[in-house]
Amino acid sequence: MLRPPPERTPGERGPPLKRLRLLFQVAFVAAVAVTGIRFALGSSLTSVEKYCPFGGLETAYALLTRSRFTCAAGELNLALFLSVIALALVARKAFCGWVCPLGAVLEWTGRLSRKLFRRSSFRGPWPVPPRVDAALKIGLRVVVLGAVLAATWTTGELLFRGYDPYYVLFSAHGHDVKAWSYAILAAVLGLAIVFPLSWCRWLCPLGTVLWPFSSAGALRLSRSGKSCTGCGSCDRACPQQIPVSRLDVVRTGECTLCLECTESCPAPGALSLRLPGRAS
Amino acid sequence: MKVPGWSVPALVVLLALAGLGGARLFAVPSVVVDLPAAATGATRTTVLVVDGVKCVDTAERAAGQVKGLTGVSRFVAYASRNRVEVTFDPAVSSSSKIVEAIEGPVHDAATGEYLFHVYHVVEIDGAKVPTGPPATTGP
Numbered sequence: 001m002l003r004p005p006p007e008r009t010p011g012e013r014g015p016p017l018k019r020l021r022l023l024f025q026v027a028f029v030a031a032v033a034v035t036g037i038r039f040a041l042g043s044s045l046t047s048v049e050k051y052c053p054f055g056g057l058e059t060a061y062a063l064l065t066r067s068r069f070t071c072a073a074g075e076l077n078l079a080l081f082l083s084v085i086a087l088a089l090v091a092r093k094a095f096c097g098w099v100c101p102l103g104a105v106l107e108w109t110g111r112l113s114r115k116l117f118r119r120s121s122f123r124g125p126w127p128v129p130p131r132v133d134a135a136l137k138i139g140l141r142v143v144v145l146g147a148v149l150a151a152t153w154t155t156g157e158l159l160f161r162g163y164d165p166y167y168v169l170f171s172a173h174g175h176d177v178k179a180w181s182y183a184i185l186a187a188v189l190g191l192a193i194v195f196p197l198s199w200c201r202w203l204c205p206l207g208t209v210l211w212p213f214s215s216a217g218a219l220r221l222s223r224s225g226k227s228c229t230g231c232g233s234c235d236r237a238c239p240q241q242i243p244v245s246r247l248d249v250v251r252t253g254e255c256t257l258c259l260e261c262t263e264s265c266p267a268p269g270a271l272s273l274r275l276p277g278r279a280s
Numbered sequence: 281m282k283v284p285g286w287s288v289p290a291l292v293v294l295l296a297l298a299g300l301g302g303a304r305l306f307a308v309p310s311v312v313v314d315l316p317a318a319a320t321g322a323t324r325t326t327v328l329v330v331d332g333v334k335c336v337d338t339a340e341r342a343a344g345q346v347k348g349l350t351g352v353s354r355f356v357a358y359a360s361r362n363r364v365e366v367t368f369d370p371a372v373s374s375s376s377k378i379v380e381a382i383e384g385p386v387h388d389a390a391t392g393e394y395l396f397h398v399y400h401v402v403e404i405d406g407a408k409v410p411t412g413p414p415a416t417t418g419p
Contacts (some may be wrong), residue, residue, distance in 0.1 A: 017285045024289060045331055045362045045402070053299075068310055071335035074360020075306035076299075083299030091291045098292045219283060257288045273288070275281045 018263045021097070025104035032101045032170045040172035048170045049073065049158070053095070054206040056081025061153040072158050088210045092217035096200060096207060097239075097256030102166040103200055107239050109189055110196030121236040122196040133241075136202040137254075145205040165199065197239055201254070215253035218275055221261065222249050227270040234261035234271060244271070310359035311339040315352055323353060326375040328364045329403035330382060335359050342399055345382045349373055362402075375404055 032051060038044035049055060055077030059070040063078070084095045096103045110122050117125040128136070151159045161167050162176040168185045171177060191198045200207055223234075223244065234244035237260040242252055244261045262271045333339050339357035342364060346352050351372030356365040366378050379401045385394040402409055 017289075020286075020289055024292070045329065050360070063308065068308060068336055069360055071337075071359075074303075074358075075308065076303040076360065078306045079303040080299040083295040083302070086298075087291060087295040091288050094288055094292055098289060099296065219288070259285050259288065262285060273283045273285055275283050277281045 017259050021258060024098045025101075025107070028099050029101045029104050036170040036172040036174065040174065047072075047174060048167060049161070049174075050076050051080065052077060052166065053080040053084040054209070055158070057206075057209060058149070058152045058158060061149075062156055066156075070152065070156050070158065072161075084206075084210065085213055088213035088217055090217060091219050091257050092214040093207065093210055093254065093256040095210065096204075097258035100206075101170060103197075103256075105169065106188075106192045106197050106199055109192040110239060113193045113196050116193065122239050122241055124193075124195050126194065128195060133201070140202045141204070141208040144203050145208040148205050201240065211253040213253075214255070215251070217253075217255075219257060220249050220251065220274055220276070221255065221257075222272050222274045223247060224270050224272070227267050229267050229270070231266060233264045233266060237261050237264035249274075307358060307361075309356050310336045311343050311355070311357040313343045313347070313355040315347060315354065321369055321371055323367050324370045325354075325365050325367045326378060327405055328366065328379065328382070328401050329362050330364050330399050330401050331362065332399035333357055333359055333362050333364055339364075341386060342382055345384060345386065345399070346378055349377060349381050352378065379404065 032048050035044070035046055035051065036048045039047045049072050052073075055070075055073035056079070059073035059077055060081075062068060062070040069075070069078075087095055110124075113119070113124055114122065119125065148160050161174075162178060162181045163184055165185050165188045167174060168177055168181045188199050188203075221244065225248070228245065230245060232245050235242075235246075238244055239258060239260065240254045240256060242250060242255060242261075244250060257273070259273070262273065265271045330342060333342050336359060339359045342357060343355045346355055346366060349368075351369040352366060353369070354365075354367035357363065364382070368374075368378065382399050383401060385396050386398040387393075388395050402411075
């Protein structure tokens with residue numbers, strides 16, 4: 001049974017994390033877009049590929065077997081990949097929720113979808129049954145990751161560059177971008193309207209790699225049964241469609257720690273961010 | 281233990297900076313070529329940023345451009361950073377000669393033709409090379 005949420009006292013809400021996260025997302029999208037445009041105009045030698053953490057995994061095999069980096073990927077990709085893994089071990093998929101420029105664009109597309117279809121959550125006009133969602137999350141993502149890594153590791157070339165929505169979107173018509181690359185990007189964005197954040201949930205190869213590390217992530221959202229009114233605001237606010245109101249602790253590797261749930265929660269103290277250890 | 285929400289963006293910033301700053305730790309040369317240099321005197325290394333050096337193949341081609349130069353003893357390229365380090369005997373060669381050789385026409389072994397404007401040096405020892413129309417010389 002729903003209980004009315006208690007009144008929040010001024011200052012109890014803490015820092016405006018929602019606005020801060022939007023600021024992070026806009027800053028990273030702008031930085032990558034400017035990098036892509038500058039490279040395309042010839043005023044910089046740094047392409048958007050150099051800031052892709054997944055490139056670090058793509059080049060790791062060449063580094064281990066041939067002591068050299070895969071074409072177009074290098075030490076910056078590797079260092080960023082390792083730091084994203086380290087971040088996942090502490091703050092789960094915070095990279096996806098706070099940094100990833102493609103993730104930001106897809107989340108904004110998901111918000112547009114909510115407005116277009118007048119939905120209160122990110123479930124889209126045709127909610128996917130949980131079993132199908134789980135199958136796509138596990139099966140499809142693993143297939144995509146396996147195909148990308150197998151092709152890159154055997155050829156030493158970034159063969160999927162022309163298919164990569166991040167590269168197509170931000171490279172300002174970079175190398176290997178053809179007409180069909182834009183068709184794929186349009187399909188990913190179109191899919192994000194109908195099934196919000198479908199790329200992130202069902203296809204993103206970096207998200208698949210991060211998943212086991214994120215599942216073991218130290219920071220976790222905890223729900224207090226005493227304070228929670230069961231209003232479901234957290235479920236509706238979660239871009240990853242995690243049923244927060246039905247969990248005591250959010251352990252899933254899909255959590256991006258975007259903190260939309262804590263920000264939307266009307267009951268003070270119902271949701272909190274915690275490290276394992278002594279209760280306080 | 282309860283953790284404040286701002287710890288998430290703080291961790292993101294910290295690890296982003298660690299990733300950007302720690303890249304040098306993983307630097308691996310794409311190409312290392314030791315050349316037989318006749319000079320026995322002191323050597324100097326010039327560091328160039330070369331537009332066109334972007335992978336192992338293009339770095340190997342750039343190494344081929346300086347192979348014929350006397351006094352050059354070592355060529356190292358870091359393709360992911362477009363960085364080239366050339367060690368030479370300053371009594372015999374110079375940075376400008378090396379830049380000239382790298383920017384010169386490239387022989388394409390597959391077609392037998394010469395390719396122009398393949399490489400362009402944009403930075404020499406940390407100093408940007410001014411771009412713009414070539415300087416006109418007097419008669």
